[in-house]
Amino acid sequence: MKSMLMAERLARLSVRKWLAMAIVPITLLGALAIGLATAMLSTQEVALYHVNAGTQMTTTLAQHSDLALLYESSAGIAETAASLLDNPLVRQIRVIDRHDKVLFEKTNGEAHAWTYPPAPEEGVASAELDDFWVFARQVRTSRPAANDPWLPEAALLGSGSNEVLGKVQLVLSKDALFKARRSIFFGNVVTSFAFSLLAMFVILAIVRSFSRPLETLAETMHEMRAGVWAEPVVPVGPREIREIGESYKSLMAVLRQREEQLRDFNQDLEERIRERTQALEAANKELEAFSYSASHDLRAPLRAIDGFGKALLEDFGASLDPTAQSYLQRMCEAARRMSDLIDNLLKLSRVTRYEMQVGTIDMSEMAAAVVAQLREQYPQRNVDFRASPGMQVSADPNLLRIALDNLIGNAWKYTGRVARPEVVFEKLKQGQETVYLLRDNGAGFDMRFADKLFGAFQRLHGKEFEGTGIGLAIVTRVLLRHGGRIWADAEVDKGARFYFTLPDA
Amino acid sequence: MSLGRRPLAFLVVAISLATLTWAARAETRIGVLYPESAAPYLKLYQTIISGMALAGDVQLRSRAVSDRDSAEDVRNWLMSSQVTVALGELPPALTGSLAMPLVHGAGALNDNSLSGVSLAASPAQMFKRLRQIAPDVERVFVVYRPQATGWLIAAGKVAAREQGLELIIIACDDVQQASAAFGRMLPQTRPGKDAIWLTLDPVVPLNQLLPVLLRESWDRNLILFSNNPIDVAKGALFALYPDYPAMGKQLAERAKKQATKSAATGPEASEHLNAAVNTRTAAHLGIVLGERQLQAFERIFPEAPK
Numbered sequence: 001m002k003s004m005l006m007a008e009r010l011a012r013l014s015v016r017k018w019l020a021m022a023i024v025p026i027t028l029l030g031a032l033a034i035g036l037a038t039a040m041l042s043t044q045e046v047a048l049y050h051v052n053a054g055t056q057m058t059t060t061l062a063q064h065s066d067l068a069l070l071y072e073s074s075a076g077i078a079e080t081a082a083s084l085l086d087n088p089l090v091r092q093i094r095v096i097d098r099h100d101k102v103l104f105e106k107t108n109g110e111a112h113a114w115t116y117p118p119a120p121e122e123g124v125a126s127a128e129l130d131d132f133w134v135f136a137r138q139v140r141t142s143r144p145a146a147n148d149p150w151l152p153e154a155a156l157l158g159s160g161s162n163e164v165l166g167k168v169q170l171v172l173s174k175d176a177l178f179k180a181r182r183s184i185f186f187g188n189v190v191t192s193f194a195f196s197l198l199a200m201f202v203i204l205a206i207v208r209s210f211s212r213p214l215e216t217l218a219e220t221m222h223e224m225r226a227g228v229w230a231e232p233v234v235p236v237g238p239r240e241i242r243e244i245g246e247s248y249k250s251l252m253a254v255l256r257q258r259e260e261q262l263r264d265f266n267q268d269l270e271e272r273i274r275e276r277t278q279a280l281e282a283a284n285k286e287l288e289a290f291s292y293s294a295s296h297d298l299r300a301p302l303r304a305i306d307g308f309g310k311a312l313l314e315d316f317g318a319s320l321d322p323t324a325q326s327y328l329q330r331m332c333e334a335a336r337r338m339s340d341l342i343d344n345l346l347k348l349s350r351v352t353r354y355e356m357q358v359g360t361i362d363m364s365e366m367a368a369a370v371v372a373q374l375r376e377q378y379p380q381r382n383v384d385f386r387a388s389p390g391m392q393v394s395a396d397p398n399l400l401r402i403a404l405d406n407l408i409g410n411a412w413k414y415t416g417r418v419a420r421p422e423v424v425f426e427k428l429k430q431g432q433e434t435v436y437l438l439r440d441n442g443a444g445f446d447m448r449f450a451d452k453l454f455g456a457f458q459r460l461h462g463k464e465f466e467g468t469g470i471g472l473a474i475v476t477r478v479l480l481r482h483g484g485r486i487w488a489d490a491e492v493d494k495g496a497r498f499y500f501t502l503p504d505a
Numbered sequence: 506m507s508l509g510r511r512p513l514a515f516l517v518v519a520i521s522l523a524t525l526t527w528a529a530r531a532e533t534r535i536g537v538l539y540p541e542s543a544a545p546y547l548k549l550y551q552t553i554i555s556g557m558a559l560a561g562d563v564q565l566r567s568r569a570v571s572d573r574d575s576a577e578d579v580r581n582w583l584m585s586s587q588v589t590v591a592l593g594e595l596p597p598a599l600t601g602s603l604a605m606p607l608v609h610g611a612g613a614l615n616d617n618s619l620s621g622v623s624l625a626a627s628p629a630q631m632f633k634r635l636r637q638i639a640p641d642v643e644r645v646f647v648v649y650r651p652q653a654t655g656w657l658i659a660a661g662k663v664a665a666r667e668q669g670l671e672l673i674i675i676a677c678d679d680v681q682q683a684s685a686a687f688g689r690m691l692p693q694t695r696p697g698k699d700a701i702w703l704t705l706d707p708v709v710p711l712n713q714l715l716p717v718l719l720r721e722s723w724d725r726n727l728i729l730f731s732n733n734p735i736d737v738a739k740g741a742l743f744a745l746y747p748d749y750p751a752m753g754k755q756l757a758e759r760a761k762k763q764a765t766k767s768a769a770t771g772p773e774a775s776e777h778l779n780a781a782v783n784t785r786t787a788a789h790l791g792i793v794l795g796e797r798q799l800q801a802f803e804r805i806f807p808e809a810p811k
Binding site: 066157165 | 611688707735
């Protein structure tokens with residue numbers, strides 16, 4: 001969680017801050033590393049210098065100790081020893097004869113039990129202790145070969161004497177090394193940091209020179225995304241960034257031109273839609289007015305046909321033969337069905353023309369009222385009806401009642417031949433959407449004809465179930481007027497499921 | 506060539522072959538080993554080897570050797586030689602187990618048991634030259650180690666007697682004894698009458714003692730003579746030192762004798778010598794060297810500026 005937050009914060013940082021975050025620690029760490037490395041190398045050089053100095057001093061001591069060892073007298077060493085001991089770093093000088101007898105020993109400051117390395121046959125042996133270097137060298141009667149113009153004759157004829165006279169030992173303090181190490185370390189680290197700060201400022205200035213124009217560009221783009229179409233500023237800075245700015249400006253100009261064209265086109269389109277809609281509405285009104293008046297006007301002759309048909313049967317039925325009676329009955333029945341059709345057409349027309357008064361409606365209560373009415377109308381039916389409580393919607397109560405009358409009425413009707421009829425009205429959640437489901441265990445229908453289900457005068461069943469084929473068309477129109485929709489699935493003899501949506505309360 | 510001349514030609518060829526065969530049989534085959542070394546030393550060894558070639562009836566082969574050479578390789582290389590000459594200081598492993606006589610050269614030969622020609626000058630010539638330069642000298646002091654230069658001192662005793670000199674020998678075992686011996690000896694010396702002979706014996710640490718001896722001999726009017734012209738350059742009166750080509754020849758002669766086992770074992774001193782003199786020291790000692798006397802010296806110090 002923390003890492004996600006951190007990643008989110010990092011993602012919000014600007015290029016300049018990103019680079020600064022990378023450059024500053026890297027430069028400082030680099031400076032520290034360089035400072036330490038150079039301090040270490042310099043210290044090694046200083047140590048080497050002191051070891052060389054110690055070696056040289058030991059050699060000098062050996063060269064000046066030969067006569068003293070030869071004559072077994074320390075008098076000849078005193079002067080050399082004194083000059084060596086003038087150096088405060090030289091802590092001890094010892095001259096020892098070949099029988100390991102100490103001929104001369106002098107210590108500067110506090111004496112320690114220094115352990116000296118064995119003196120080799122040639123050269124100087126040195127050893128490093130915690131706070132000192134110790135050196136040892138043999139003193140021999142021979143002298144190291146010099147650049148003698150007489151060579152090689154001199155080497156052949158020179159004294160072949162190469163006997164051991166004894167050895168010299170010298171202790172050199174590391175105090176100077178420690179001091180040098182401290183000053184080198186602090187000097188290097190401070191210098192490195194100073195250089196790194198300078199380098200950092202230069203790098204950051206360079207970074208700023210191209211990050212600033214990028215930020216300006218990003219701000220302009222951000223404003224554009226937010227809908228502020230200000231004139232893009234062409235950033236100053238490196239060539240590539242200027243080119244990006246110029247390209248962006250050109251792109252914006254093209255977009256602006258296209259947007260103006262689109263706006264003009266939309267205005268034109270809206271104008272045309274408005275005109276067409278007005279024309280369509282006028283045509284619809286005319287059509288509705290026509291159908292209403294046609295339905296209304298058809299009812300009068302139809303009532304006359306039905307009325308006179310019934311009068312004929314009642315008044316002259318006895319004198320008519322059975323065939324004539326049957327014809328008259330069928331005519332009256334047809335007139336009645338046509339009257340129902342006209343009623344439903346009028347209902348459909350009313351639903352379309354009706355001016356909605358939308359409010360919050362408890363659909364559960366309304367469904368219960370519809371069911372109560374149906375139980376009263378069909379007392380012989382024993383339908384098991386269940387509805388989820390509290391299904392609140394935002395709808396017009398009159399239109400919603402018509403829709404529920406039709407839907408629940410259909411369920412009531414199509415479960416008429418089932419032994420244990422069952423109707424359930426419930427609310428479902430499909431993703432973010434609330435869907436209402438009315439299902440039954442009635443006759444169902446064949447899904448092959450599902451596309452005809454919601455059209456006017458479309459019937460999927462025969463005479464075994466009465467109906468005009470307009471009910472579901474009315475339901476569809478009610479739901480569409482509320483901004484909802486409806487669909488269904490079913491299986492023959494296994495019931496039907498009607499799904500619809502309505503705005504939440 | 507006509508058929509008539511063929512017998513004569515055959516006779517000439519036969520005589521030539523016989524002569525060559527005789528000559529080859531008479532030559533001593535000498536294998537010379539010298540240390541692998543830098544150019545100046547190499548030149549010196551080659552000078553000595555070229556001097557060896559001056560000796561008659563020798564067939565020389567030479568080879569530089571070092572620690573890297575195996576003893577077996579060297580033995581194989583010497584297989585055709587009758588005698589080996591070892592110049593300078595060679596790794597002991599290479600010369601320790603040779604199945605032929607070994608003759609040493611180009612060294613001080615500070616060991617009575619070594620066979621060869623030492624760089625040490627012949628005491629007879631030394632004392633003869635001393636007599637010529639400083640006829641007033643009566644005694645000659647020498648400090649030595651018997652195991653090292655006993656052979657030279659033995660020859661010195663004979664030579665001193667021949668020149669009417671008293672040779673006072675002081676035997677020492679180590680450098681400290683030698684230093685102490687000089688310390689005791691110097692107060693006993695008599696100005697103008699005594700001389701100190703500096704040999705190549707390592708018991709005398711000349712690196713340390715020469716400055717002391719030069720100072721003391723200057724102060725006491727003593728004659729200091731040596732085997733090394735460098736000592737003369739520093740202030741000794743005179744020195745006799747080997748003439749290297751001639752020493753090479755002497756070495757080859759010794760090798761020939763060694764090959765036929767007709768020579769005594771042990772070291773012998775260089776007989777062919779050059780001489781050096783310090784005229785400033787001579788003047789200090791009151792020795793007057795005439796032009797003719799100076800011509801007998803190959804090197805005269807102080808050297809005239811070039």
